[in-house]
Amino acid sequence: MNLRAWQNAYPMLGDLTTTELTWLEGALQVMSLPAQQRLFSPGQACKGFPLLLDGCIKVSRSSDSGREIVLYRVEPGESCIVSAACLGSHQPYNAEAITETHCTLGILDAKSFDSLMCRHAPFREFVFGLFMGRMGSLVQLIDEVAFQRLDLRLARTLLQLMANDGTVSRSHQQLADELGSVREMVSRVLKHFEHSGAVQLGRQQIRVINAQRLQELAAQS
Known part of the structure; x- marks a missing residue:
């Protein structure tokens, strides 16, 4: 695994110690997925916290009638707040994620995610920042759908x-x-x-x- 590439995409990992980097290398489950591959669906148990190296992932919600709305997209250097929320609440996914292009990503399982959140402040700030940024985008989406x-x-x-x-x-x-x-x-x-x-x-x-x-x-x- 080329850890330098992950550190370039996620700068908050740049100050990890050598020991912590070795731990991260073992904890990160790296996968290469083709376009239109489903990562998760509503009701499934949370698989972990994704870190995207390249590609684009679409996160959406669908009604029983099949009507869909795109909540947001995950680009390299970002992550998925649905996954983070599910890990934090120990609840199943309530949305769907599909790769729109070929993607290279790493998955931190629940235990590794909790460990990094507790002991690494820059990572914790990154996750909290994701929530704040996505919340603003979702409020704007609701405003557009409801009023524009x-x-x-x-x-x-x-x-x-x-x-x-x-x-x-x-x-x-x-x-x-x-x-x-x-x-x-x-x-x-x-x-x-x-x-x-x-x-x-x-x-x-x-x-x-x-x-x-x-x-x-x-x-x-």
Whole structure:
């Protein structure tokens, strides 16, 4: 295991002693996972605390009817507050996590997580900081879903996901999942965007042809 890579991704591990680094090397279960691999599902016992070296993990919640909302994504150098909350409360997962790209990650089991939280202040501060940061993002998500118009939120999302050539490689259902909406409503708004000349709709792909129009819409409150 290349511990230097983990320390670069997670600087709070940089001041561990040689003995502690040896312990971490033995405690960290490293795995390489392909895209679209499920890490955990609601009701499962918590597997541990993930540290992501590369890739992207999507954490979401789904209703019994299949409607999904994306809570947040985990990028390298970050981690999952759902996992931390489950470890702290000794409760099963209440969300789902799926790799969106190939991922390299390490899992700290419950005992190792508790040990590092107790004896290493920088790691403890990192976890608490995660909670504070994610809480702010989740409050913003609730505000958007509950109080903001779908067309404004969709315009912002298209601008965020747009590649350099203007393409957005998401299906209508995937966009609905991002926004906590349903495919029919998203398709209706996208059709309106197309009629206004802002986007061009294709199979499993959307092309933004007038980003300024979307920016004007996204800037509305």
